[in-house]
Amino acid sequence: MANSRIIFEEEFRRQTRRTSWRIFTIGVPLLMLIVAFIVPVIVDRFSDDDEGGKVGEIVGIIDHSGITDSLGRIPGVIRFTDLEEGTNSIGDGEIKGLFVIPDDYISSGEVDWYRRGGGLVSDDNTGDAFHNVLRIAIADDALSDDLIARVLQPADYTLFKVDEFGKPDSSSSKTDEIARAAPAFLFAMLLLISIFVGSASLLQSVTEEKENRMVEMLVTSTSPMSIMLGKILGLGAAGLLQITIWLAVASISIPQIGDQFSALKSISLEPDLMILLVAFYFAGYFVFAALMASIGAASTSVREASQISAIIMIPAVIPIYTSSLIIPNPDGTLARVLTFFPLTAPTASMMRIAGGTERMYEVVLGLLVTALAGVFLLWLSARVFRAGLLLYGQRMSLKSVWGALRQAD
Amino acid sequence: MAYAFEIEGLTKRFGDKTVVDDISFTVEEGEVFGFLGPNGSGKTTTIRTALGIIHQDAGEIRLLGGLSSVEAMPRVGYLPEERGLLRKEKVSNILRYLGRLRGLSKTDALDRGLELLHRVGLYEHRDKKVEGLSRGMTQLVQFVASLLHHPELIILDEPFSGLDPLNVQLMKEILGSEQARGATVIFSTHVLSDVEEMSERVALIADSKLILFGDLNEIRRSRGANAVVVEAPSHPEDLPGAQRHAGRGGRVEYRLSDDLTPEMILNAYASSAIILSRFEQVLPSLNDIFIEEVNNARQNG
Numbered sequence: 001m002a003n004s005r006i007i008f009e010e011e012f013r014r015q016t017r018r019t020s021w022r023i024f025t026i027g028v029p030l031l032m033l034i035v036a037f038i039v040p041v042i043v044d045r046f047s048d049d050d051e052g053g054k055v056g057e058i059v060g061i062i063d064h065s066g067i068t069d070s071l072g073r074i075p076g077v078i079r080f081t082d083l084e085e086g087t088n089s090i091g092d093g094e095i096k097g098l099f100v101i102p103d104d105y106i107s108s109g110e111v112d113w114y115r116r117g118g119g120l121v122s123d124d125n126t127g128d129a130f131h132n133v134l135r136i137a138i139a140d141d142a143l144s145d146d147l148i149a150r151v152l153q154p155a156d157y158t159l160f161k162v163d164e165f166g167k168p169d170s171s172s173s174k175t176d177e178i179a180r181a182a183p184a185f186l187f188a189m190l191l192l193i194s195i196f197v198g199s200a201s202l203l204q205s206v207t208e209e210k211e212n213r214m215v216e217m218l219v220t221s222t223s224p225m226s227i228m229l230g231k232i233l234g235l236g237a238a239g240l241l242q243i244t245i246w247l248a249v250a251s252i253s254i255p256q257i258g259d260q261f262s263a264l265k266s267i268s269l270e271p272d273l274m275i276l277l278v279a280f281y282f283a284g285y286f287v288f289a290a291l292m293a294s295i296g297a298a299s300t301s302v303r304e305a306s307q308i309s310a311i312i313m314i315p316a317v318i319p320i321y322t323s324s325l326i327i328p329n330p331d332g333t334l335a336r337v338l339t340f341f342p343l344t345a346p347t348a349s350m351m352r353i354a355g356g357t358e359r360m361y362e363v364v365l366g367l368l369v370t371a372l373a374g375v376f377l378l379w380l381s382a383r384v385f386r387a388g389l390l391l392y393g394q395r396m397s398l399k400s401v402w403g404a405l406r407q408a409d
Numbered sequence: 410m411a412y413a414f415e416i417e418g419l420t421k422r423f424g425d426k427t428v429v430d431d432i433s434f435t436v437e438e439g440e441v442f443g444f445l446g447p448n449g450s451g452k453t454t455t456i457r458t459a460l461g462i463i464h465q466d467a468g469e470i471r472l473l474g475g476l477s478s479v480e481a482m483p484r485v486g487y488l489p490e491e492r493g494l495l496r497k498e499k500v501s502n503i504l505r506y507l508g509r510l511r512g513l514s515k516t517d518a519l520d521r522g523l524e525l526l527h528r529v530g531l532y533e534h535r536d537k538k539v540e541g542l543s544r545g546m547t548q549l550v551q552f553v554a555s556l557l558h559h560p561e562l563i564i565l566d567e568p569f570s571g572l573d574p575l576n577v578q579l580m581k582e583i584l585g586s587e588q589a590r591g592a593t594v595i596f597s598t599h600v601l602s603d604v605e606e607m608s609e610r611v612a613l614i615a616d617s618k619l620i621l622f623g624d625l626n627e628i629r630r631s632r633g634a635n636a637v638v639v640e641a642p643s644h645p646e647d648l649p650g651a652q653r654h655a656g657r658g659g660r661v662e663y664r665l666s667d668d669l670t671p672e673m674i675l676n677a678y679a680s681s682a683i684i685l686s687r688f689e690q691v692l693p694s695l696n697d698i699f700i701e702e703v704n705n706a707r708q709n710g
Contacts, residue, residue: 014498213489213493216489
């Protein structure tokens, strides 16, 4: 295995000197900058006639009931007396919408809403904003300012979690949840990015190794296992370097992301959870990398291999896609099943940690399953790689791979 | 006696096809050994199996005085038949990489690589990418790579194929000095003159089977003379059963058979009162033996 280090160094060196790697490493931050600075400018330019959609935009009001009279001038609201005048203002784009409150509003609760036809009503939050205008108007006569504030924002929750013995947790607040969920999501995203980026270069590297015909010189110098291990770790390190550069550029150049990071700094996640997340990141990367290496070793072309690999990546996405089911119920059947399948375990466990699972031992067990699967897949990839030598130039069918696998020990 | 290379009953099957069929031969320490066979006869598979790249279905392999392939590998240099190097890599980088994998330090690997590049006249190309080299140059670089770690056993699969005569000569010289250093060299080929020039002992395989193994001269002698060459101003026309090949300068070669012995030829010239300037029995060439043995094997098989 001493040779793994040499291969690791070589793969890392070769990968980081590739033009494609360098372009990608620089290109993604550039793209981020474009998205962060140039896109908003363009969007702004083309949408200045569409100021609406935000709370506080200008709307018109015709109040036949007189309920809003006591409020006097309301910021962002223009009073009309004539319907035609109001609708003309909508047509001119002067106001976003017009609300007509009838005489019998208090008993009927009916309000007519005039708006331009474009866009979905559900996306138009002027209706919700106007609700608040009405709430204040209704409450204005009867309630004090404090009470009005409570009507508008009835509760600020502090959560207490009750365990299976009926004991409430000493203190768990919303910020705790964010502290737990934010790093878990961050690591899940990092893992996905690493897999997506890393798998392509692994596939390329393994198929290239078969095509450049150096294999025979390599396998007489070292074991296929060392070759695969060195490759997976070397390319993994190159990928990690790439992501680190991206994150660094992103946090410096995009203030919003920088803010997120300073917010993360104030989050103190329990160290054991943090260690678990990091462990899952590496175990998860390793499992997928070893699997990609096996696929690369069994395929005759990069194109063929990438089709299969795209399917393989779906399991990693499933737990994130179903996170709205896992996080509220981190110990539910779905979460538990996904924890014990090596391809879903890393992201599923991250989501369970985000949801605050009470069965931490299952998460640790999931980590073990993932790690063991990684070792097994490494062994498999070495075997397939070796089998590929026997099948040089032949198309690899499942049957021929299996036959060669049994021969190559 | 310890052998540098020893295979016994080596057999390899791919599916139903037996590619190496019960092959046994030995190579002594310090010799240059020729491994002969027509294309597709199983030479490469025999070598790959002996080196442990492919596993045998039956038979024993002992290298460098009894070691297994895996044990011996750090002391073996190997030039595969499948030629190729990382195309986008610099020559010196590749040599450093392969040298390190063979156990040399970074600097030793590079120094040794450059020294050998000097020797094959490619020092100027050390910083070129492989894709910028000609096929022959790439082959020389790969040859150099197999010698980086001063191997005790050097196994070359068709080393001279595709090289120009100058480079073939260069490679032969280097192999000669490797032998002088004490290394054992085994090379496979289907070019008979290479074997006749370089080896004293050979193994010949055809259709997966070993058909000849031993000292080249002994093999030729054991076949006896199969022809007589006569040089004379004229030649008798009425020699019964004679197969004549007329050469230049009044030279005629008679192929011998049970019906035509050297004595009968000599008598025929004597009775015609022709004075001979040359009368010589000719040992079969390796070429003759090769063709005869391969044909025999195919007819019997």
